[in-house]
Amino acid sequence: MMGIKTEGNKVFCKECSKELKMKASQVIFNFCPFCGSPLNLLSYNLNKEKEKIIKLKTIREVQKIITDSDDLKKIIYLINTIN
Numbered sequence: 827m828m829g830i831k832t833e834g835n836k837v838f839c840k841e842c843s844k845e846l847k848m849k850a851s852q853v854i855f856n857f858c859p860f861c862g863s864p865l866n867l868l869s870y871n872l873n874k875e876k877e878k879i880i881k882l883k884t885i886r887e888v889q890k891i892i893t894d895s896d897d898l899k900k901i902i903y904l905i906n907t908i909n
Contacts, residue, residue: 829866837870839863881905 837848841863854868
């Protein structure tokens with residue numbers, strides 16, 4: 827079984843179920859530091875990029891509605907705390 831699984835903001839190796847400390851990167855392939863299982867990170871990185879796009883679209887929609895910069899800062903803070 828090759829790859830990773832995610833639960834919320836946590837990432838785990840599918841083989842040994844250990845939590846992995848993942849950072850956004852351009853790496854598409856790596857090995858689990860615990861069991862050596864190959865990890866295909868392409869789908870993980872693609873999902874992170876999709877999340878960024880969704881967040882940006884949400885912020886743009888909110889910006890269209892809200893003109894007060896203090897309200898906008900509060901909403902951006904709330905969006906960031908959700909993720």
